[in-house]
Amino acid sequence: MSKAKEKAYSRIRAGIVSGELAPGQHLKEEELAELCDVSRTPVREALRQLESDDFVERRDNQRVFVANWTDAEIDDVFVLRAMLEGYAAGRAAQSISADALAALTTHHLSIVDAVGPNGRIDHDVFMQHNRAFHNIIIEAAGSQRLAIMLQRLVEQPVVLRTLVSYSARDLHRSIEQHAEIIDALEAGDAVWATAAMTGHIHHAQRVFHRAQAADASQIAAQ
Amino acid sequence: MSKAKEKAYSRIRAGIVSGELAPGQHLKEEELAELCDVSRTPVREALRQLESDDFVERRDNQRVFVANWTDAEIDDVFVLRAMLEGYAAGRAAQSISADALAALTTHHLSIVDAVGPNGRIDHDVFMQHNRAFHNIIIEAAGSQRLAIMLQRLVEQPVVLRTLVSYSARDLHRSIEQHAEIIDALEAGDAVWATAAMTGHIHHAQRVFHRAQAADASQIAAQ
DNA sequence: GAAAATCGAAAAGTATACATTATAACTGAA
DNA sequence: TTCAGTTATAATGTATACTTTTCGATTTTC
DSSP: OOHHHHHHHHHHHHHHHHTSSOTTOEEOHHHHHHHHTSOHHHHHHHHHHHHHTTSEEEETTTEEEEOOOOHHHHHHHHHHHHHHHHHHHHHHHTTOOHHHHHHHHHHHHHHHHHHOTTSOOOHHHHHHHHHHHHHHHHHHTTOHHHHHHHHHHHSOHHHHHSOOOOOHHHHHHHHHHHHHHHHHHHHTOHHHHHHHHHHHHHHHHHHHHHHHHHHHHHHHHO | OOHHHHHHHHHHHHHHHHTSSOTTOEEOHHHHHHHHTSOHHHHHHHHHHHHHTTSEEEETTTEEEEOOOOHHHHHHHHHHHHHHHHHHHHHHHHHOOHHHHHHHHHHHHHHHHHHOTTSOOOHHHHHHHHHHHHHHHHHHTTOHHHHHHHHHHHSOHHHHHSOOOOOHHHHHHHHHHHHHHHHHHHHTOHHHHHHHHHHHHHHHHHHHHHHHHHHHHHHHHO
């Protein structure tokens, strides 16, 4: 990607993820140009990209706003992701290579390490290896198009913004689910892999719901 | 959409669908600007759109080429579409309204009319009502995101370009499948609707394959 | 003679000036 | 006072000039 456009894209995206640019806020090209220290031209291109990534939305007359996700839309994303990623896991079970399986196990162990025996969690390491784990399976499904669809569903501002605070029990279950997914893939059992992955994503959705409810009660308590 | 950008988008897209702009051809912004009688700016925006619609692809260093679909990629699209649209039909079965069902039947009958008893087919009318038929089911699934995903899969240059010449038998089967899908939706049977729709798309894939093989042998005979 | 480096041309990236459109505010009339 | 129409302002859309980068070709050196 070109320099100024990349600069604008990452700056605006970071602003949205951090909350600096609030959901529903009107994004004016000139303001963003000043914020990013580039001209309007690359800002416009960045906004197109952010639009297709669902970080911003265009309303009525070409005005751009920070995407404002309803609970229903977030649920929709989780449901679609469960379906698509379950499907991807099923396909991966029929074609995944030994190398990919080994890499999967490596990331799995890194996640176990990141959680550690003492309950302290390195969130960044956890997220990084979790992402890698899922990406390996998606790639093993062997469909570039499916991978792009899933990427669009996974990289959502709402999910990225919220600090998903897994409880110890949730973490344990999530790790167990990863182990089961590996087993299913090793066995080459597409049905099993699909079921395990679908359940895993639904579990994540549940955890996300609880985190949101906790946030809401915190805000209400203030 | 704005005037010049829309002009550029539709002109370039039409060129790709018609074959005037051949697969693999390098699209230069200045040339396109002249072709569309607009400046480079709206051309650039149109190219971004066409890129996300998979009509063009960016290679190495930001150079844009007319998308060149391999057989494997086309198959991939059909398989994903079968999965997603089958899923959509299943969801639609649980929530479709009486109005939507009535509209579905209307389009179905229009398709029957377009084919007619004498074997002559009005392709435009067929295509139009076929598209409407599928769109109603996709909308009835109640997921904007799913609808967008499917739209991207359906509106493909390869599919649009090829004159899909259904045989009389293929047409008859396709119409029967539509009737069965309506029955499944009316019955509120998600499993049935999913199966019927999945089969319908796989059948379309098969017809497409035959049409391509026929094209290939025609070209070889020249 | 082959490989690497440099130079030139062409295409994409960026900035800015200008055109158009849409929204909001203000004024006038009912 | 309210509604409608007009005008002004502010934002986006478009054109063009300029900058940077890349690809290709030619030349030079090993």
